[in-house]
Amino acid sequence: MIKKKQNRVFKGGVNLFDTYSIPFCNIFEEISSDLPPELFNLALPDKQSVKHIIATLCPTEPWALPNWVILGHKTTVFLDKIKEIKTSLFPEAKCSVVISNNETEHISAAKEYAVANEWMEVFAIEAKYPHDDPVVLSKAILNREVNFGQDTLSQGILILDAQTISAIHKSRVLNDNVDSRFIALSGTGLKENEFINVQLGTSVEKIIKNRMKESARCRVFVNGPLRGKEINDFTQRIDWTVNNIVVLEVQDTKVMFPMINTDRLHFTTNLLGDVRACVYCNFCDDICPVNLEPALYYHCYKRGEKQRARLYNLEKCIECGLCSFVCPSKIELLRIIKECK
Amino acid sequence: MKKILSKIETPLNKNLDRIESFIHSHGKVNFLFGAIFEAFDGLLRSSKHTAQTQPFIRNNIDTKKFMGAVLIALVIGWVLPAMYFFGLQCVISRLIVSFGVGVFVVDVIWAIIAREDHISEGGFVSCLLVPAILPPQSPLWLVGLGAAMAIIFRNIMGGVGHNLVNPALFSRLFLTICFPSFLATGYQVPFVGIPDLHTLRYGLDTITHATPFSEFKAEGTITSYISLLLGTANGSLGETCRLALILTGIWLIKMKVANWRLPVSYFGSVFVFSGMFSLLSKSTTAPPMFHLLSGGLVLGAFFMITDPITTTYNQKAKWIYGIGCGFITVLLRNYTTLAEGAMYAILLMNLLAVPIQSFMIKIKYRT
Ligand code: SF4
Numbered sequence A: 001m002i003k004k005k006q007n008r009v010f011k012g013g014v015n016l017f018d019t020y021s022i023p024f025c026n027i028f029e030e031i032s033s034d035l036p037p038e039l040f041n042l043a044l045p046d047k048q049s050v051k052h053i054i055a056t057l058c059p060t061e062p063w064a065l066p067n068w069v070i071l072g073h074k075t076t077v078f079l080d081k082i083k084e085i086k087t088s089l090f091p092e093a094k095c096s097v098v099i100s101n102n103e104t105e106h107i108s109a110a111k112e113y114a115v116a117n118e119w120m121e122v123f124a125i126e127a128k129y130p131h132d133d134p135v136v137l138s139k140a141i142l143n144r145e146v147n148f149g150q151d152t153l154s155q156g157i158l159i160l161d162a163q164t165i166s167a168i169h170k171s172r173v174l175n176d177n178v179d180s181r182f183i184a185l186s187g188t189g190l191k192e193n194e195f196i197n198v199q200l201g202t203s204v205e206k207i208i209k210n211r212m213k214e215s216a217r218c219r220v221f222v223n224g225p226l227r228g229k230e231i232n233d234f235t236q237r238i239d240w241t242v243n244n245i246v247v248l249e250v251q252d253t254k255v256m257f258p259m260i261n262t263d264r265l266h267f268t269t270n271l272l273g274d275v276r277a278c279v280y281c282n283f284c285d286d287i288c289p290v291n292l293e294p295a296l297y298y299h300c301y302k303r304g305e306k307q308r309a310r311l312y313n314l315e316k317c318i319e320c321g322l323c324s325f326v327c328p329s330k331i332e333l334l335r336i337i338k339e340c341k
Numbered sequence B: 001m002k003k004i005l006s007k008i009e010t011p012l013n014k015n016l017d018r019i020e021s022f023i024h025s026h027g028k029v030n031f032l033f034g035a036i037f038e039a040f041d042g043l044l045r046s047s048k049h050t051a052q053t054q055p056f057i058r059n060n061i062d063t064k065k066f067m068g069a070v071l072i073a074l075v076i077g078w079v080l081p082a083m084y085f086f087g088l089q090c091v092i093s094r095l096i097v098s099f100g101v102g103v104f105v106v107d108v109i110w111a112i113i114a115r116e117d118h119i120s121e122g123g124f125v126s127c128l129l130v131p132a133i134l135p136p137q138s139p140l141w142l143v144g145l146g147a148a149m150a151i152i153f154r155n156i157m158g159g160v161g162h163n164l165v166n167p168a169l170f171s172r173l174f175l176t177i178c179f180p181s182f183l184a185t186g187y188q189v190p191f192v193g194i195p196d197l198h199t200l201r202y203g204l205d206t207i208t209h210a211t212p213f214s215e216f217k218a219e220g221t222i223t224s225y226i227s228l229l230l231g232t233a234n235g236s237l238g239e240t241c242r243l244a245l246i247l248t249g250i251w252l253i254k255m256k257v258a259n260w261r262l263p264v265s266y267f268g269s270v271f272v273f274s275g276m277f278s279l280l281s282k283s284t285t286a287p288p289m290f291h292l293l294s295g296g297l298v299l300g301a302f303f304m305i306t307d308p309i310t311t312t313y314n315q316k317a318k319w320i321y322g323i324g325c326g327f328i329t330v331l332l333r334n335y336t337t338l339a340e341g342a343m344y345a346i347l348l349m350n351l352l353a354v355p356i357q358s359f360m361i362k363i364k365y366r367t
């Protein structure tokens, strides 16, 4: 029954795990900061304003930190943490736990747990990017319309990921200090994909210095190449919002026989094609998670009518970047959308 | 295969690099051959551009693969069956003429005159469609002229992505107006059986017959559905083996290259409307199944109305578009003297796609 509901609610999106399978090796190296570490300090809202807590245990990007790093096999221990947070901090809130539906072990444990705790609901969803986006989740799980860029808290929804829940539990419930977090390092520019435990305030340079391949030129992205930022200033320090660092090789020379040498182009920043005119292939509106038609914006933009693009629900775009990702003509739709906004 | 390729890879890459830098450093050479080199290079090597704005990774599908899928489907859908039914020589000579004139002469000259910076891959699809919608025994110069018209016309409209109507269909319309006699005759009867040396090359090159639909109009006889489906009834070069066309069309839909809404709405509406008309006047109009299986309808439904550029972008508007195509096809076939209505119906709907699109957009966004 749950599954049926999900299919109706979610639209578009793409399962990135099929395309980019990133094997991580399970070494947890600890990296400490040169400066005294910063402490985890999330400004939590007051008791009454939170009506719903959504715990997203469903990372949809393959380079994001997987759940088992935090949860291990102890689902109930983790759910107890949620319970303690709820009872001590937000006694009136309801809680929805969203789990990726291939993690059957967690799902069955959570469902059992939910039977005894009527304030908790369990949702199993397919791990399709970007279905863990706050806008998409609030619409699908709670049927609330949140605008892109708007804080979900204004609607009383608090969205937390697994690591943040652990940290809140440790710092607020146990009154302990949290000064480090797990980060997933991956990408074609690195020697190995691994998880690290860094102290907050460590510089990016210190993390990636000895891990990059020497020969390759690389670009570094924080929080993934789809939604994240590219960073050029490596002295930047890690804070709590950094979930993963992706280092991609720059493939800006032509590669012979791209059909058989796909591994050389895979997961690099190469466009994998030439820029052409839009061919109206409908890939972009099929994949858009919020039902927009990005090619319309492209045409308005090309005719120089940026104003007109706003008529077509432009403000609903959650800037997930999937339309640019799939476009066979390699049109930079997301840049166009941002310029039109 | 991979080993051989990897051996020639490095020297070839170096030479191509050398040619490229030579072309780019000499203005006049670049002016003449830049586009041709780009097109050739594009077949062998990947792009060197990298993503400069978010998102920084891109999907591994580009317009080349898109067109490649259509080409593969067309080769399996009509070239191979046609080789069997009409003889190797008949098909291969037409393909050579069509590609030679269309892609290698007209497109290249255009790229030089108009100073385009690349030659589009879309020309291959148009040039593969032109012989498919002409009679098997049409003279070779007619095929060449058709391919040239298709490419010139498409380029005048602004190239791939800007063509309002399907270039192959436009060139067929042009040829029908200029040379009606060549398009009304030359429908060679397909060969059936185990081929010997002569039939392998030429098929049954001496026997021609009227197409099933004109036969129906003249005498009221209905060709058997099985022979229409398998391709043993005569017709244009590429439209006879409907079974292969249907299978490859379904493959295209599965690959998401063709949009399923269009063939479904087209077939559905042809079936419904022709059923309605044949209930009204049984003697003069063809039954629905005959409509579906005769003429270029199957070819059109999978390869022409699904051409994404000439349809509407909005997905709901695609239903209207497909139903409109079906309605006009049935009207043209039943109540005009034209032997084949599907092609003209698609052309007409190509033109109507723009108003349908803007109408649906107006409704959807209430602007
Ligand atoms: S994906 Fe690209 S080419 Fe296809 S319709 Fe959208 S903008 Fe046009």
Ligand code: SF4
Pocket (backbone or CB within 6 Å): A284, A287, A288, A289, A290, A291, A292, A294, A316, A317, A318, A319, A320, A321, A322, A323, A324, A333, A334, A337
């Ligand atoms: S970036 Fe915006 S328009 Fe493009 S797919 Fe995502 S939500 Fe849709």
